[in-house]
Amino acid sequence: MTYFELLQFLKTYQTFIYTGDRQADLDLMEEEIKELNRLGMIEKDFFIKALLVIRKERH
Template identity: 50%
Template sequence: MKTVYDVMQLLKRFGIYIYTKDRLADLEMMEDEIKELYKMQMIEAKDFQIAILIVRQEQNKYKR
């Protein structure tokens, strides 16, 4: 995983589609969903860490 698109593809594997026309809201929802998948042990720790890092980096771009 290297991009937000890759994170979206990870979520799609679990039937999770996120699009609200508000990029920042989308990123926040993605972060929440990633955390839930990790809590339910559906994704590995490495994938969780990388996905959260990518989403947070993208959030920082939009908050500036």
């Protein structure tokens, strides 16, 4: 999974993230992914991969 694929995935839940600040975007993406996981809307495997993509993009 790539950063772009993760953004596209979030759009399927009507979540559009672009603040102009890359770090803020990553923070928002992480919050959204954690919320989808908490609500049971995504698989655990997908959740882990998404967090890895976000953490990779931070560095």
